[in-house]
Amino acid sequence: MTRLAATVTLASIVALGGLGWRQRDALFGTTTEPGTPAPAAPDLTAEETAFYEYVAPRLRELVAQSQELAALGRSKSRNLIELQRRGGRVDDLSKQIDDFVAAAGVPARFVSAQEDYATGIVAVRRAKEESRSAFVTFDWERVARAIEVMETGADKLVSAMQELERVAGVSAAASPTAGA
Numbered sequence: 001m002t003r004l005a006a007t008v009t010l011a012s013i014v015a016l017g018g019l020g021w022r023q024r025d026a027l028f029g030t031t032t033e034p035g036t037p038a039p040a041a042p043d044l045t046a047e048e049t050a051f052y053e054y055v056a057p058r059l060r061e062l063v064a065q066s067q068e069l070a071a072l073g074r075s076k077s078r079n080l081i082e083l084q085r086r087g088g089r090v091d092d093l094s095k096q097i098d099d100f101v102a103a104a105g106v107p108a109r110f111v112s113a114q115e116d117y118a119t120g121i122v123a124v125r126r127a128k129e130e131s132r133s134a135f136v137t138f139d140w141e142r143v144a145r146a147i148e149v150m151e152t153g154a155d156k157l158v159s160a161m162q163e164l165e166r167v168a169g170v171s172a173a174a175s176p177t178a179g180a
Contacts, residue, residue: 032086034064041169048107052168054100055110059117059161062093066124066154073131073147087128094121109167116160123153 037056040049065086072083097117106114127150134142 032061032064032068034060036060037165037168044109044168045107047104048109048168051100051104051107051110052164054104055097056161056164056168058093058097059157059164062090062097062121063154063157063161065089065093066120066150066157069124069128070147070150070154073143073150090124090128094125097121110164113160113164113167116156116163120153120156120160123149123156125153127153 034057037052037060040052044052069083069086069090072079072086077083098121101114127146130149131143131146134140134146
């Protein structure tokens with residue numbers, strides 16, 4: 001009997017594993033491709049180039065993740081795994097940018113983009129916290145308000161990304177454009 005129980009248990013694990021593998025996109029969400037920023041213009045200083053090369057790719061992914069969180073909110077997604085995963089990625093990316101800025105500073109050329117980033121990330125963080133609290137208490141009106149704040153923050157992050165790329169001497173239409 002124990003051999004039969006072990007066989008049934010093993011078959012169940014394999015079946016559940018296969019089902020989980022087939023449903024992974026539904027559980028975890030699809031991969032977001034933020035695109036690659038164009039190279040920094042040759043006339044940037046070494047400090048400006050270092051700033052741009054560090055911040056630009058992270059900001060592009062931050063924009064993509066924030067926009068996806070807003071879209072999930074608009075669609076009233078209840079996929080807590082995907083919401084948590086994307087929210088965690090927003091936290092990681094913004095912390096990386098914040099830590100870099102604290103350590104290296106912001107070159108004067110990028111101050112306007114940094115201001116847009118700072119405004120946008122505050123809104124995105126506030127929206128995440130607000131929606132998390134509202135979701136727990138099933139306060140759907142508060143969730144809806146948090147989604148609006150998330151969208152506003154994501155839009156400001158798009159502005160920061162476009163300004164950063166424009167000021168770096170490249171087109172804001174680097175391939176593909178996040179936010180389009």
